[in-house]
Amino acid sequence: MKLWGGRFEKQSSKEIDDFHSSISFDCRLYKEDILGSIAHAEMLGNQGIIPKNQAKLLIDELNKILEDIESGNIKFDIQAEDIHMNIEKILIERIGDIGKKLHTGRSRNDQVALDIRLYLKNQIQIIFDKLIRLESTLIDLSTQNLDTIMPGYTHMQKAQPTTLAHHLMAYFQMFKRDITRIKDCYNRMDEMPLGAGALAATTYPLDRNFVAQKLGFKKITDNSIDSVSDRDFVIEFTAWASITMMHLSRFCEEMIIWSTDEFKFIEIDDSFSTGSSIMPQKKNPDMAELIRGKTGRVYGNLIALLTTMKSLPLAYNKDMQEDKESLFDTVDTIKKCIDVFTDMLKTTKINKDRLLDGAKGGFTNSTDAADYLVKKGVPFRDAHKIIGKLVLYCIKNDLDLYKLTLEEYKNFSPYFEQDIYQHINLHQCVSQREVYGGPAPEQVKISIQNGIKFLEDIKL
Ligand code: ARG
Numbered sequence: 151m152k153l154w155g156g157r158f159e160k161q162s163s164k165e166i167d168d169f170h171s172s173i174s175f176d177c178r179l180y181k182e183d184i185l186g187s188i189a190h191a192e193m194l195g196n197q198g199i200i201p202k203n204q205a206k207l208l209i210d211e212l213n214k215i216l217e218d219i220e221s222g223n224i225k226f227d228i229q230a231e232d233i234h235m236n237i238e239k240i241l242i243e244r245i246g247d248i249g250k251k252l253h254t255g256r257s258r259n260d261q262v263a264l265d266i267r268l269y270l271k272n273q274i275q276i277i278f279d280k281l282i283r284l285e286s287t288l289i290d291l292s293t294q295n296l297d298t299i300m301p302g303y304t305h306m307q308k309a310q311p312t313t314l315a316h317h318l319m320a321y322f323q324m325f326k327r328d329i330t331r332i333k334d335c336y337n338r339m340d341e342m343p344l345g346a347g348a349l350a351a352t353t354y355p356l357d358r359n360f361v362a363q364k365l366g367f368k369k370i371t372d373n374s375i376d377s378v379s380d381r382d383f384v385i386e387f388t389a390w391a392s393i394t395m396m397h398l399s400r401f402c403e404e405m406i407i408w409s410t411d412e413f414k415f416i417e418i419d420d421s422f423s424t425g426s427s428i429m430p431q432k433k434n435p436d437m438a439e440l441i442r443g444k445t446g447r448v449y450g451n452l453i454a455l456l457t458t459m460k461s462l463p464l465a466y467n468k469d470m471q472e473d474k475e476s477l478f479d480t481v482d483t484i485k486k487c488i489d490v491f492t493d494m495l496k497t498t499k500i501n502k503d504r505l506l507d508g509a510k511g512g513f514t515n516s517t518d519a520a521d522y523l524v525k526k527g528v529p530f531r532d533a534h535k536i537i538g539k540l541v542l543y544c545i546k547n548d549l550d551l552y553k554l555t556l557e558e559y560k561n562f563s564p565y566f567e568q569d570i571y572q573h574i575n576l577h578q579c580v581s582q583r584e585v586y587g588g589p590a591p592e593q594v595k596i597s598i599q600n601g602i603k604f605l606e607d608i609k610l
Pocket of ligand 1: 172176232258259262466468470471472
């Protein structure tokens with residue numbers, strides 16, 4: 151008979167058991183479930199709700215069950231529905247009536263809310279470290295590329311010269327926000343829901359703070375109905391993951407473009423590429439494409455979770471069991487993507503000459519040429535027009551701004567002097583952009599130093 155079978159006259163079919171049981175996926179929560187039960191049992195003993203020696207028996211057996219699961223000696227039973235009842239059932243099979251006392255003052259509703267929070271807090275700690283490793287990699291690469299000139303783009307058209315370090319540090323900022331965002335998410339979910347019972351708490355004198363402290367939570371939840379109805383933290387985490395995946399996908403997209411024959415800015419290592427079954431010459435950036443592609447599945451998980459929770463009346467509803475697969479898939483996907491991406495980045499070859507050549511084309515120093523005239527007293531709008539005409543002249547005559555003679559320059563404005571050539575030199579263009587946050591190596595160094603400090607100081 152089912153653990154809840156007292157008021158039932160009929161059994162459910164195998165098909166129905168298959169349909170509503172969650173053990174095939176929530177078995178992943180075995181450890182959290184057992185640790186939660188151990189804390190609960192100890193508290194029941196301390197509070198005199200069950201005798202202390204019985205609490206000890208429960209704890210000892212739960213520890214044994216944990217060991218047996220970890221050594222692969224336990225087979226879960228679909229009839230027992232989910233991880234919570236599977237473990238309770240095993241406990242009762244092993245120690246009989248005392249095992250039946252574990253669920254005193256507790257419901258699966260607060261139990262599952264606890265398990266997911268414990269699981270996710272743990273996973274966030276792992277993910278947090280992976281993000282720090284990614285950021286450190288960006289710091290290293292930026293430090294090595296302070297003077298690596300490259301074209302900056304808008305609309306995928308060459309715009310102004312910058313450096314690879316400056317470009318990489320833009321991604322550093324994006325992932326920095328991801329780090330502070332996941333920290334917020336972690337702190338908000340750091341509340342212990344046990345004691346909420348099914349929804350209306352319990353008449354037993356539970357010590358919720360003891361359980362919270364035992365399990366490493368910062369505080370206990372404030373409302374028992376909310377405690378069992380809330381999955382905001384799962385949604386918030388998946389929203390966090392969606393934003394982080396979006397950032398990774400942008401970086402991957404650039405790496406894919408940069409490794410084309412047209413760009414050749416970088417070469418992704420062979421170990422992160424694949425070949426073609428028909429075209430012998432091919433080397434494809436599959437890992438970058440896969441990370442870009444997996445962004446879609448994480449967004450899908452977010453939409454699934456939001457839709458599952460939409461319009462659910464308070465308190466617990468079985469719909470909420472659907473949270474787990476989306477959450478687990480999100481956790482697995484983001485962990486793998488951050489790792490693969492970081493390793494791919496570390497091994498990517500940077501083609502500095504091609505980056506510099508790229509910056510030489512496309513008149514990326516036009517703004518600097520206009521600024522030159524402004525410094526000589528020409529209003530910016532007029533300077534913009536003069537340089538526009540110069541660029542058109544160059545395009546028509548297959549020239550660029552370096553190749554024009556001073557005479558040609560003077561045909562467009564009398565303010566041009568010999569020093570124009572030095573002014574439109576790409577290194578000069580970059581090093582003069584000394585505004586805070588700009589690409590001048592001195593500024594990027596500051597940004598790197600701030601980044602290092604951030605990584606040293608940040609803790610969950
Ligand atoms: N397996 C359930 C879930 O994941 C556990 C809670 C079940 N509670 C209940 N009253 N049916 O949501």
